[in-house]
Amino acid sequence: xxxxxxxxxxxxxxxxxxxxxxxxxxxxxxxxxxxxxxxxxxxxxxxxxxxxxxxxxxxxxxxxxxxxxxxxxxxxxxxxxxxxxxxxxxxxxxxxxxxxxxxxxxxxxxxxxxxxxxxxxxxxxxxxxxxxxxxxxxxxxxxxxxxxxxxxxxxxxxxxxxxxxxxxxxxxxxxxxxxxxxxxxxxxxxxxxxxxxxxxxxxxxxxxxxxxxxxxxxxxxxxxxxxxxxxxxxxxxxxxxxxxxxxxxxxxxxxxxxxxxxxxxxxxxxxxxxxxxxxxxxxxxxxxxxxxxxxx
Ligand code: HEC
Ligand code: HEC
Numbered sequence: 001x002x003x004x005x006x007x008x009x010x011x012x013x014x015x016x017x018x019x020x021x022x023x024x025x026x027x028x029x030x031x032x033x034x035x036x037x038x039x040x041x042x043x044x045x046x047x048x049x050x051x052x053x054x055x056x057x058x059x060x061x062x063x064x065x066x067x068x069x070x071x072x073x074x075x076x077x078x079x080x081x082x083x084x085x086x087x088x089x090x091x092x093x094x095x096x097x098x099x100x101x102x103x104x105x106x107x108x109x110x111x112x113x114x115x116x117x118x119x120x121x122x123x124x125x126x127x128x129x130x131x132x133x134x135x136x137x138x139x140x141x142x143x144x145x146x147x148x149x150x151x152x153x154x155x156x157x158x159x160x161x162x163x164x165x166x167x168x169x170x171x172x173x174x175x176x177x178x179x180x181x182x183x184x185x186x187x188x189x190x191x192x193x194x195x196x197x198x199x200x201x202x203x204x205x206x207x208x209x210x211x212x213x214x215x216x217x218x219x220x221x222x223x224x225x226x227x228x229x230x231x232x233x234x235x236x237x238x239x240x241x242x243x244x245x246x247x248x249x250x251x252x253x254x255x256x257x258x259x260x261x262x263x264x265x266x267x268x269x270x271x272x273x274x275x276x277x278x279x280x281x282x283x284x285x286x287x288x289x290x291x292x293x294x295x296x
Contacts (some may be wrong), residue, residue: 050130051091051147064123068104077134082108087134089226090144094131096222098124110205112228133144145235148221151175151245177242182250189234198254203230212251220251245273 052058072083077286079085083105086094097103098119102112119127128147135143154176187196194200198212207230210221224244227233239247 010091024056050125050129051132052125053133054129057126057129060123061126061128061133064119064127065130069127072105072108076137077131078138086131087138087140088142089131091128091132091147092145093226094128094220095124095147096226096228098127100219102228113157113208114210133257145225147218148244149241150217150221150248151177151241153249154178156199175242177246177249179246179250179253181242182253184245185239185247186250189239190247193231194223198251205230213255215251217248217252220248222244 057280065073065258066075069077069086072080073082073086074083075087079087097112099117101115101117105112106117117124132143132146135141152175154173193203193209194212200209200211202208221244223231224234224239224247234244
């Protein structure tokens with residue numbers, strides 16, 4: 001027995017490099033690629049569009065609008081029999097409809113649904129800026145809602161006060177919002193259509209209520225301020241900035257609630273899990289096949 005163990009040890013020592021080199025390389029390359037995509041996903045969902053009234057940006061926006069939007073929304077966005085006016089809608093509406101790929105619509109009778117955006121980020125910024133500038137072009141003073149900003153989530157270190165409110169420790173953000181506040185607001189204002197877990201569904205008139213389990217923070221914030229038909233619009237009078245932010249964080253929490261189980265790889269969800277699973281499995285398989293191969 002001891003001699004067998006000793007023989008195995010020396011065999012492993014002699015062959016270790018050859019057995020491990022391949023799998024280690026596969027896993028390393030895979031992890032680098034995964035890190036790249038994970039990082040990429042994180043930064044691209046975090047960027048806020050910049051509404052710019054720079055003349056070059058506006059000219060690009062007008063060009064794209066004339067090309068892709070004016071056939072339905074009219075020249076200068078004044079509306080037509082095919083689509084509503086865009087003069088009063090504001091930057092939030094333009095951004096929401098473009099980043100969720102709802103616009104441009106193919107057929108003006110269809111329900112605008114989310115899919116891959118048609119335009120790239122700089123084209124979206126130009127179009128959003130142009131739509132935000134429409135009131136000025138038409139001499140109107142009333143502006144539509146701008147891109148909403150989102151208050152931070154309170155860290156768990158912050159404790160509750162006697163009224164159930166979050167008490168911020170010195171040095172932490174006094175404007176932070178809590179998940180429980182978001183949950184309460186969501187239950188009251190959103191759950192009747194989107195379901196308590198955000199799964200979505202179908203309305204009595206056959207319109208689709210989308211699932212929220214993929215919606216990024218900005219899309220959730222903008223949806224509330226815009227109210228894509230038939231969803232009601234929640235202005236600052238219905239939901240103030242704290243309520244809006246709390247709902248945004250609560251919906252992000254619904255993406256992977258802590259009690260759902262499973263392994264979250266860097267908070268990246270099932271895609272990350274599957275990817276690491278495949279890589280780990282592939283690596284192991286290679287080790288085993290090398291081992292068997294060299295033994296024979
Ligand atoms: C085929 C016709 C069509 C085209 C092309 C089109 N739209 Fe629309 N758009 C509509 C219709 C119809 C609605 C209203 C129905 C809805 O909201 O689903 C709408 C709604 C919108 C709204 C929401 C308006 C509101 O009151 O909140 C925005 C913003 C918008 N479109 C932007 C654009 C932009 C920007 C483009 C070009 C990139 C574009 N649309 C191209 C038909 C079109
Ligand atoms: C009356 C039912 C109703 C209520 C209440 C409602 N929604 Fe919606 N919501 C919808 C429908 C229907 C759509 C799809 C509209 C469309 O496709 O243009 C939608 C779209 C959305 C989207 C876009 C999702 C995507 O994939 O692009 C988000 C985000 C959203 N709602 C969040 C909320 C939040 C947060 C609340 C509560 C503050 C809320 N909704 C309340 C019906 C509702």
